[in-house]
Amino acid sequence: MAAKRLSLWLAAVWAVVVLGTVLHQVQFWRAARLNTDVLALLPENEQAPAVSAATRKLAEQSQRQIVLLVGASDWSQTRRAAQLVQARLATQPALLQPAAVDAGKLDAAVAFYQPWRDRLLTQEQLRALASAPSEQWASTALMRLYQPAAGPQFGDRLADPLGLWQDWWAERAAESPARPRDGLLWLQGKGQQWALLNYQFQGAAFAVTGEAPLAELLQASRVELAAQGMGEIRLLAAGVPLHAEAAAAQANREMSTIGWGSLLAVLLLVWLTFRSLRPIVLVGLSLLIGCGVALSVTAMLFGQVHLLTLVFGASLVGVAEDYGFHYFAARQGRPASERWQVLRGLLPGMALALLTSVVAYMALGLAPFPGLRQMAVFSVAGLLAAFLTVVCWFPLFDRGALPQTAFARYLANSLTRWPRWQPNRKGWLLALVLMVVLGVGLSRLQSRDDLRQLQGSPAGLMAEQLEVGRLLGMPSPGQFYLVAGDSPEQLLQREEGLKARLDDLVRDGVLPGYRAVSDWLPSLATQQRAALLTAQAERHALAAIAEQTGEQPARPVQAPQALDPATWLASPAASIIAAQWLGELDGKHYSVLMLRGLSPAMLPALNKAATDLPGVRWVDKTAEISSLLARYRLGMSWLLLAGYVAVFVALAWRFRLAAWRALLPTLLGSLLVLALLGLLGVPLQLFNVLALVLLLGMGVDYGIFLLEHPGDGTAWLAVALAGVSTLLSFGLLAFSATPALQAFGLTMLLGELLIWLLTPCFRPGEAFAREQVEATPVSQLATANHQP
Amino acid sequence: MKQWFRYALLLCLALPGSAWAADIAEAVKARLSSPQVLRGQFEQQKSVAGFKKPLLSSGEFLLWRGHGVLWQTRKPFESSLVVSPDKLSAESGQASYQLESSREPALQAMNELLFALLAGDVAVLQKRFLTDGGLRGKDAWVLALTPREPGLARVFKRVILEGERHVKLVRLEEANGDSSLIRFDKLVEASAPMAEEAKRLGR
Numbered sequence: 007m008a009a010k011r012l013s014l015w016l017a018a019v020w021a022v023v024v025l026g027t028v029l030h031q032v033q034f035w036r037a038a039r040l041n042t043d044v045l046a047l048l049p050e051n052e053q054a055p056a057v058s059a060a061t062r063k064l065a066e067q068s069q070r071q072i073v074l075l076v077g078a079s080d081w082s083q084t085r086r087a088a089q090l091v092q093a094r095l096a097t098q099p100a101l102l103q104p105a106a107v108d109a110g111k112l113d114a115a116v117a118f119y120q121p122w123r124d125r126l127l128t129q130e131q132l133r134a135l136a137s138a139p140s141e142q143w144a145s146t147a148l149m150r151l152y153q154p155a156a157g158p159q160f161g162d163r164l165a166d167p168l169g170l171w172q173d174w175w176a177e178r179a180a181e182s183p184a185r186p187r188d189g190l191l192w193l194q195g196k197g198q199q200w201a202l203l204n205y206q207f208q209g210a211a212f213a214v215t216g217e218a219p220l221a222e223l224l225q226a227s228r229v230e231l232a233a234q235g236m237g238e239i240r241l242l243a244a245g246v247p248l249h250a251e252a253a254a255a256q257a258n259r260e261m262s263t264i265g266w267g268s269l270l271a272v273l274l275l276v277w278l279t280f281r282s283l284r285p286i287v288l289v290g291l292s293l294l295i296g297c298g299v300a301l302s303v304t305a306m307l308f309g310q311v312h313l314l315t316l317v318f319g320a321s322l323v324g325v326a327e328d329y330g331f332h333y334f335a336a337r338q339g340r341p342a343s344e345r346w347q348v349l350r351g352l353l354p355g356m357a358l359a360l361l362t363s364v365v366a367y368m369a370l371g372l373a374p375f376p377g378l379r380q381m382a383v384f385s386v387a388g389l390l391a392a393f394l395t396v397v398c399w400f401p402l403f404d405r406g407a408l409p410q411t412a413f414a415r416y417l418a419n420s421l422t423r424w425p426r427w428q429p430n431r432k433g434w435l436l437a438l439v440l441m442v443v444l445g446v447g448l449s450r451l452q453s454r455d456d457l458r459q460l461q462g463s464p465a466g467l468m469a470e471q472l473e474v475g476r477l478l479g480m481p482s483p484g485q486f487y488l489v490a491g492d493s494p495e496q497l498l499q500r501e502e503g504l505k506a507r508l509d510d511l512v513r514d515g516v517l518p519g520y521r522a523v524s525d526w527l528p529s530l531a532t533q534q535r536a537a538l539l540t541a542q543a544e545r546h547a548l549a550a551i552a553e554q555t556g557e558q559p560a561r562p563v564q565a566p567q568a569l570d571p572a573t574w575l576a577s578p579a580a581s582i583i584a585a586q587w588l589g590e591l592d593g594k595h596y597s598v599l600m601l602r603g604l605s606p607a608m609l610p611a612l613n614k615a616a617t618d619l620p621g622v623r624w625v626d627k628t629a630e631i632s633s634l635l636a637r638y639r640l641g642m643s644w645l646l647l648a649g650y651v652a653v654f655v656a657l658a659w660r661f662r663l664a665a666w667r668a669l670l671p672t673l674l675g676s677l678l679v680l681a682l683l684g685l686l687g688v689p690l691q692l693f694n695v696l697a698l699v700l701l702l703g704m705g706v707d708y709g710i711f712l713l714e715h716p717g718d719g720t721a722w723l724a725v726a727l728a729g730v731s732t733l734l735s736f737g738l739l740a741f742s743a744t745p746a747l748q749a750f751g752l753t754m755l756l757g758e759l760l761i762w763l764l765t766p767c768f769r770p771g772e773a774f775a776r777e778q779v780e781a782t783p784v785s786q787l788a789t790a791n792h793q794p
Numbered sequence: 795m796k797q798w799f800r801y802a803l804l805l806c807l808a809l810p811g812s813a814w815a816a817d818i819a820e821a822v823k824a825r826l827s828s829p830q831v832l833r834g835q836f837e838q839q840k841s842v843a844g845f846k847k848p849l850l851s852s853g854e855f856l857l858w859r860g861h862g863v864l865w866q867t868r869k870p871f872e873s874s875l876v877v878s879p880d881k882l883s884a885e886s887g888q889a890s891y892q893l894e895s896s897r898e899p900a901l902q903a904m905n906e907l908l909f910a911l912l913a914g915d916v917a918v919l920q921k922r923f924l925t926d927g928g929l930r931g932k933d934a935w936v937l938a939l940t941p942r943e944p945g946l947a948r949v950f951k952r953v954i955l956e957g958e959r960h961v962k963l964v965r966l967e968e969a970n971g972d973s974s975l976i977r978f979d980k981l982v983e984a985s986a987p988m989a990e991e992a993k994r995l996g997r
Contacts, residue, residue, distance in 0.1 A: 139888070141887070141888050142887075142888040142889050143889075144887075145886050145887035145888045145889035146886075146889035146891075148871060148873075148886065148887075149873050149884060149885075149886035149887075149889055151840075151842065151849060152838070152840065152849060152851045152867060152870075152871075152873065153865075153867075153873070153875055153884065154838065154865070154875075154908075154966065154974055154976065163842050163843070163844075163970075163972060164842070164843065164844040164845075185945065186943060186944055186945035187903070187943060187945060188942065188943050189942075189943060189944070554870060554871075555845060555847070555849060557844075557845050557846060557847070559844050559845070
């Protein structure tokens, strides 16, 4: 009686927890805070917080930018098309706003720099002014003065008799190939005339609603262009919001297929096996509660839930159903009054199974990837909640009869018909064939650790992003130099030292160009030198002009002091390159020097350019992440080996000489998966290894169950159902567009299938079964049922 | 802001008269001849802020349709300017400089414009400028050009062209207040440039 009261009390407590989860879920989905950033899945660089800060700041800057390029072979057509696109995008002001027109910004920057113009010289000007004879400056000044106006002139001619100021600006403008033309930004490339349109994304973070308003708006623009007879016009779009939107829409699709797909499959299996509404409702309930609790716990622990966690989490359905299956498989064919006993009999086994799965999932969280930790927490919480739902609620609601069905009997009996491996000639021959397959497959296995594993952006969108990047010569956010200094002045001087090296690479045609803060704010030392050189050359220039014209032109007054970082930072000019000025961090000052037009072939030379320069660090984010993935692939492989040893020791302690029967199917299945990957030419990566870790945790369970309940058809029934549903949900994960999840799903799918097929082949023979048959009442009952 | 107002004002003024402006452009085009090569002499008066007297210079020039401009200053000192579709180069005494359109993409447009100004190519000019003007007598005409785009407005406030069969006078009013008055004289048409001239223009 006391036990009954305790169980009622537990059921009530669990009801309160479930109610709380429901309330939290309602709130969560109303304002889903989902993270779509791939980088959020990766660990922060703890050894170098400045590198992380730099990456973050560069990412923040581009968070809302959308760049459009409209291209045609003829500029007038480009203009018409651009106007059409602009009009179309203007219909959705809540989504997109044109970025501020650059002309006003440029005027403000020119006005700001004016007083210091004598201190601003390009590298080339510095070299020329230091080396050319004074007569050359006289000639240059006269030539410029008498020539017809042929270019933009900032301010009056006498203030800049050598055109130094003007050329400095020309070099600044060369950072972008776009030029104002007819009220648009114009550039040429790939034989086309392009108009550049800059937009700011106005929407909030992306929710998983499956909508893609940005993509739809762009598509509508393309349709309209085609309708206006401008079908051959090219419209290219690039920007972080587009990728985030695509990721959110894709995650929504995949969550639906994986989540609802495996839920349906599980419920179908339940219906086939039990032919009763009660198991369907209860198993469905345990799964929903499992997923709900998983999501709530993850949201509460991490604040934000990553999209990939949701996609991965959807496969939880195929694992969390195990407990419900075990309960109903054992309960079937027994009177309702025995249901508490049935549960009590199952409890130790189920708790052990939960524990092994939880340990396996936690092992995923060992890698310091925030994304994997989220997935681990999500899965552990979900499994625990599904387990508790079975334990606290199932016997309470599961009243009434549950007769054994023909399908269940058929499945349970299939164990006796299953082939068994025996150490005879045929058996050893099979083993030999298997060894050959394994040998060939494993010898062909290669590995690849690549950031792209995490990137699931549609190929079309990626191609457009790359093309826009190439046309605009946009700097790469993944490779840059991080420059550090004890003071802003030291920092800028070190940047200039680095630039001197890079200028050689630019001259040799290795590197197209770079963007540095010191281009816009030279060090005080360089400003000092520039001021002296300018004064000297312009004195010669003005003297020559005076001699030629008979007038006495005077050099305008310049700012007496150099342009200092504080003044510059407070000015409108700083906004041009603000993202690359990181400011002070732990007493050091940092800046980022970015590179334009990068290609992989340049990377070794760039890496070499930074060596032996104090305070300069070459950062290759892509390589860094790849080596991180490689490190953890190896680390997790060792962990996997250690796991096998530990599991074998535990099994040997429980099953003595028969232990190999539980472990061998999992080991063989995992090795066969690796061999298959090798034969298919699919490279091995971290996420395959992680799947193998999880396979060890789950696959061994099947062996354990068959050893614990030898010859027991109901145990086999539960194992069979669990295997099929796990297979289905991870199989669906294999269809994910995110390469990492796909690799994970594929490994799980193949591994589960092989382990599931192999496990009964190594079940003990009749003698062993008779020895162990007294173990549990449930198995006694089952074997009794199976007597022909 | 001021610039914007001026631009808007011009746009308003230009709209009702655009049909008439198109007629003027047609009429001017009808009076101009468009030879392959045009040679002549120039005299330039440049008024520059900070100088009491205008700066005078003179020399010869050559226009070669589709290939560029040679601008040879003889007085007060020797100086040359060569503008072709893919580069601009200048030389005087010890000084010289070069711009290439592969490095400075706007240069090509600038060169096209300079050629159009000297040759009175109304069709090209109308793309870049709001055109206004009128006919004078039997042969003469005047065009007043105001830049359409802010980029060009940074260089020129206004450009006046006068001519008959050829452009006889160009007045460049720069955005910074300086201005140049260029008169052309002794204009001779030809069908091809001389070998040396063609070489300087990179052909």
